Amino acid sequence: MGARSYVFRDLKDLMAKATPLRSGDCLAGLAAASAEERVAAQMTLAALPLSIFLNNLLIPYEQDEISRLIVDDHDTLAFAPIAHLTVGDFRNWLLSDAVDEHVLTAVAPGITPEMAAAVAKIMRVQDLILAAKKCRVVTRFRNTIGLAGSLSTRLQPNHPTDDASGIAASILDGLLYGSGDAVIGINPATDNVPQVIKIVSMLNDIIERYQIPTQSCVLTHVTNTIEAINRGAPVDLVFQSIAGTEAANLSFGIDLALLAEARDAALSLQRGTVGDNVMYFETGQGSALSANAHHGIDQQTCEARAYAVARKFQPLLVNSVVGFIGPEYLYDGKQIIRAGLEDHFCAKLLGLPMGCDVCYTNHAEADQNDMDVLLTLLGTAGCTFVMGIPGSDDIMLNYQTTSFHDALYVRRLLGSKPAPEFEAWLKHMQIFSEGEQVKLGTALPSIFKQALLRLS
Template identity: 80%
Template sequence: MGYSHQVGSKTYQFRDLKDLMAKATPARSGDYLAGVAAGSAEERVAAQMALADLPLRVFLSEALIPYERDEVTRLIVDTHDAAAFARVAHLTVGDFRNWLLSDAADGAALTALAPGVTPEMAAAVSKIMRVQDLVLVARKCEVFARFRNTIGLSGRMSTRLQPNHPTDDASGIAASVLDGLLYGSGDAVIGINPATDNVPQVINLVSMLDEIIARYAIPTQSCVLTHVTNTIAAIERGAPVDLVFQSIAGTEAANAGFGVTLSLLDEARQAALSLGRGTVGSNVMYFETGQGSALSANAHHGVDQQTCEARAYAVARRFQPLLVNSVVGFIGPEYLYDGKQILRAGLEDHFCAKLLGLPMGCDVCYTNHAEADQDDMDVLLTMLGAAGCTFVMGVPGSDDIMLNYQSTSFHDALYVRRALGLKPAPEFEAWLQTMGIVTGDARFTLADALPAAFNKVLLHG
């Protein structure tokens, strides 16, 4: 089925819904690389206007990737909640945008709607929204998850404490963990990307983090960001695994490139649940995504990268995760060229995931060969804070010396909390106060002196 829209005296033709969605996407380098982007700003506007007039019901009858060829499509179709969708079933994409911005779309309404929204619907409406629209609607979405603390409550922003080390040196990792805790970071997860990625090393790192968390009774969770098969093997060997990590994408072929299927992810989730290590909840999965992953694997089926990204959130939603985040600028300028494109992508990803009912965070980041700098990241971080982002990264000095990219630091997380009046997860905030790391006032003030418990460790080992 084709679509068209007239701008002035010229009529633009779009061969199908996939083409219309791609042409309507705000400009980004990955879509040009894939050959699916609009050829001009005028064509992009024509596509956006045609998309705005499109009934939402069309997305239930025209699959961007055929049902028979893709298990992610089958997941989206088979789990769609028609009763939840009924509230907006009569709307066009443009009407849907207007409803989302209205006072009728409050937190309760958006929570009830989430199972009825498909990733393609979320992606479509995001394409005709301004940055301020993406922020406002995402802020209204109320999504929380629990393991040893409660992530995603209103007025709070959590952080992943990311103590990566180029040689997995235990002392270096411990120093970074201490540094992060002293800045109030680590309530989302203390998560390590291992430099040496094998099962024995995963067990060593998981055990080290478990010892730290247990020694100081920290209400948080740990994760070693290894392949899901390594985590399953570590669980089988008795490792104290809290969360199962996996990078995921929005097509079956792209997930195959990551070495995963939906059934494998289910196996991993069941393995983690069997350990019963959560104290306030049982959300045990941690997923990372990013625009461009399907294209980089030549597994995008001609679908634009932002819509592919939104489809990854259907995979995440299936497994009731504690954490999901877009590593927004990590793949590089071939996919998101500069700070402007990274900013837009980060807010799109956050909006789409929240609309779909996910506890969504963002790794506010860029590679050193992108046309971006830390000022761009400050802007995105601030906008995400205003949008109610669930968590961001805390990397020592904002420079990940193992993965070689630029992210956000412990200081950056402290900045956005102070600037916007945000706090950590409540259980973690109470622990910070008990430990003497912060004072009990509303400004989340750090203590002047090193807390006694940590001072003792530094003096005596």
Template identity: 75%
Template sequence: MTAYRHAIGVTTYRFDDLATLMARASPERSGDQLAGVAAGSAQERVAAQRALAEVPLQRFLHEALVPYEDDEVTRLILDSHDAAAFEPVASLTVGGFRDWLLSDAADSAALAALAPGITPEMAAAVSKLMRNQDLILAARKCHVRTRFRGTIGLPGRLSTRLQPNHPTDDAAGIAASVLDGLLYGSGDAVIGINPATDNVPQVMRLLEMLDAVISRHGIPTQSCVLTHVTNTLQAIERGAPVDLVFQSIGGTEGTNSSFGINLALLAEARAAALSLERGHVFDDDGQRGRNVMYFETGQGSALSANAHHGCDQQTIEARAYAVARRFSPLLVNSVVGFIGPEYLYDGKQIVRAGLEDHFCAKLLGLPMGCDICYTNHAEADQNDMDVLLTLLGVAGCSFIMGIPGSDDVMLNYQTTSFHDALYARRVLGLRPAPEFEQWLERMGLFQPGLARPAEMLPAPFAALLGAAP
């Protein structure tokens, strides 16, 4: 292990190893203070950031923050590293890498080619040296496309997960939320339900309900019931119409063990979903519907599981993206403020974390979205979410959540609404996924070429709402 030092005035700060240096260099957040790894003062944080800027990127390939022999995520990161892709930046320090990312040389093509050569720790390190505007600028240049029944992540597009959760899984309540979301142009990323009753028979009922809606109306989207991966495997074995396999993931083996998963189980689930061949859109290699996984992450999950190995929460969060990258997902999102103020105390910390997560994931080549959210006991409000929504829209976020009234009545947290998605698309000139936009126009729900709802509902949808045709 190498000790790192930096002097500010007459005070020299020492950081015993790379994990300590990374933690002290992190912007302030309550989770790192809870874990006892945060900088003790702003001066120490600046000293750590300056010392980190001088660290060669190569160091992250030789000094593992989480021991290689103890952790399958570390082994995945190091064993799958693409040295050829890394070569263009192999001579840079962390500070030099920041400068390069903000330069014109780092265009979309260069960043796409570089992604397999960047480790999560490198991405986390450089993010700690960046202002919010730096995170936005660099992330905006990263274009990551995925496909199933539609194409997610194209430039100039912002997709939404339509989240029709219901506290009792009532079919009529879910259907009303689905219809409400479709009328506002939500649902092109996925129609995804968190089941209130989480067992295999109920999961199958919800999957069959969503499949019937999508099939009947020819909607170019995909469904997902956000249950544990083992439930989804059982549902597939029983013949359920599974589009996407969902799982929450973390950045260490211990975190994933607390979720009841490992890399082998995720590989088994992906293979099972691929065997169903339910996707429609072909990828660049001529394969159809290969992006069949949906992952959610969140800063603080490793500390909650006591599986953070003394690292800061943002670095461990970035390591979760290596797990996601292994399985070529259709969608990944950070549920940024969901765990609570113990980990992200207020609106400022939530905004910063959302921008960090989006940047790191995009740099690693992931189709990153964000559940822009907070719990009611956090020092945050909907104005903070408006700020993060707008910033992520500028940064090229792949998708956000769409929930009636921005209030999830089943999970009891605050997120973004169908109206919020319309706001972001309108103010930033963004559109839904192309296949979904064409369907909206064909069904008469959106005005052709305007990416906004029609002034009058078409007769079939008016009838569903009990209105006159």
């Protein structure tokens, strides 16, 4: 057989063709037609200089406020140490022994989302894990998240009718497994301002009554949270789903100005005790495509662009809800695992406190064994936080994720601990006891026995 040539019409096309296979890019007509074409694209991409991404915007500056954000906030001094590198050289540099967390922290403001996405496309799974492990991102509100050797959890006590007793029982269950230091975060079944105020007030009462060094969040639209703040609600964190194009964000009913307004509103409450990171963002590959707002950009690159939005607002937490959108975008366990590791790597490289909702929908070609694999790999990669949900099954959102037991497993496997302030509280409450390593206490603390009686 003779030699075969491949032509890529522009940088967007090259980036898409170089992406490891996933169903969303196939659905959008962007994926390589064969493994051979994908390898050709990856080799071509590896030879490109990083500087090309500063001069060839995937969405024109005039058409997209995320493009403007990426260009206007780019730190040329931070970029200088890597400005001479190609994408392939950048991979080698990231994996070299000379590059540690201090070097990566310094260079992060000079890395654009497209640079991060490009290098991820030519990296193996072990590369994504090793490079992400070097990144250290620490944030603070009522505790300190992201320290070396720590793995935090979001306690997610969702209930299909927002029943207060049901929510409280799930919170108690999670706390008794050491879950909840990242946030106690609820997706409301009834999403309006009065309900948001009711739930956030309930969470505030629990945190104050038991003096828990953590933060609460109701995952409602940012406009509801702003209005709740205006009505005097005790809001800790402002939540919003975000995407990597202006058009996709508009489909969510947001823009950068609205996010800035929300952050200012939360900061005005001064509710943090050890820091003022007040934003919580969720992302996920496929969101721009599902909104028909991807501009012909592959879904992994669109996802990385969402991290520019998050980085702008100095969040306490960011996570990819990696398998939640469904098999139309990530078809099976293999694609979900790869995407979760890509998202974690790219976000950490850009300086974000990145966690992951290790999850799948019931119609995806995935199961809990796949999630065990991804959870374990993310733990070794230094993931900031994962989800903790009763029995792994979110009965309100109807998807499968990680349980309190799963989070405890990966902490025990890797010797990871909760945020230090939260760990001290767990020991004070006799939920954790000291041995060769921190372990669950054997007795139910009397204060929680009283809580159980109130719920029964």
